[in-house]
Amino acid sequence: MTKEQALEQLKFHSGRHPDVNSAKWSSGFLPSLRPFNGLNRPAFDNLMECLDILKDEIQGAEALDRELITDLWIICHYAKALGTDPEGMIRRNNIIFDQELKELEHWINRISFRVSWWLEGLEEED
Numbered sequence: 001m002t003k004e005q006a007l008e009q010l011k012f013h014s015g016r017h018p019d020v021n022s023a024k025w026s027s028g029f030l031p032s033l034r035p036f037n038g039l040n041r042p043a044f045d046n047l048m049e050c051l052d053i054l055k056d057e058i059q060g061a062e063a064l065d066r067e068l069i070t071d072l073w074i075i076c077h078y079a080k081a082l083g084t085d086p087e088g089m090i091r092r093n094n095i096i097f098d099q100e101l102k103e104l105e106h107w108i109n110r111i112s113f114r115v116s117w118w119l120e121g122l123e124e125e126d
Contacts, residue, residue, distance in 0.1 A: 001049065001050070001053055002053075003053060003054065003057070006049075006050040006053040006054050007050075007054065007065075007067070007068065009024070009046065009050050010047070010050050010054070010068065010071045010072070011067075011071055012024040012025050012027075012028040012031075013028040013029040013030060013043065013046070013047045013050065013071070013075055014028070014029075014030055014070075014071040014072075014074045014075050015028060015030045015031045015074070015078075016070070016071060016074065027040065027042070027043055028043060029043040029044060029046075029047045029075060029079070030074070030075055030078055030079060030082075033078075033079060033082050033083050033090065034082060034089065036082075036083075036089075036090045036095050036096065038100065039100050039103055039104060039107075044107050047075070047111070048110070048111075051111070051114060051115070054068065055118060058115060058118040058119060059118035059119075059121055059122075060121045072111070072115050075111060076108055076111055076112045076115075079104065079107075079108050080108055083096065083101070083104045083108075084101065084104055084105050084108065
């Protein structure tokens with residue numbers, strides 16, 4: 001996957017890509033949470049692959065791409081708001097199992113910690 005493809009794929013993961021009829025849109029990370037039918041591990045894995053490819057765009061960059069940061073912020077914020085917040089749609093409607101909730105929290109933390117370390121110019125810790 002090229003940098004340009006990763007940036008485009010990230011837009012599908014954040015639900016910000018304008019082609020809402022694409023299969024990529026419905027299988028994106030954030031769009032897969034609404035409607036919620038269980039966690040989408042392939043979407044998470046693809047999102048992490050995109051991050052790996054875009055690492056240099058975040059870590060040590062003189063200027064950050066506003067679209068990239070917006071996609072990442074939206075993914076983390078709305079995944080929390082929809083999925084892990086007690087008043088969010090998924091928990092409020094009791095449609096997530098405890099193990100899925102823990103896994104979703106872990107995924108969001110992995111994304112946000114990775115990006116925050118890179119913004120500091122550091123390597124993420126496992």
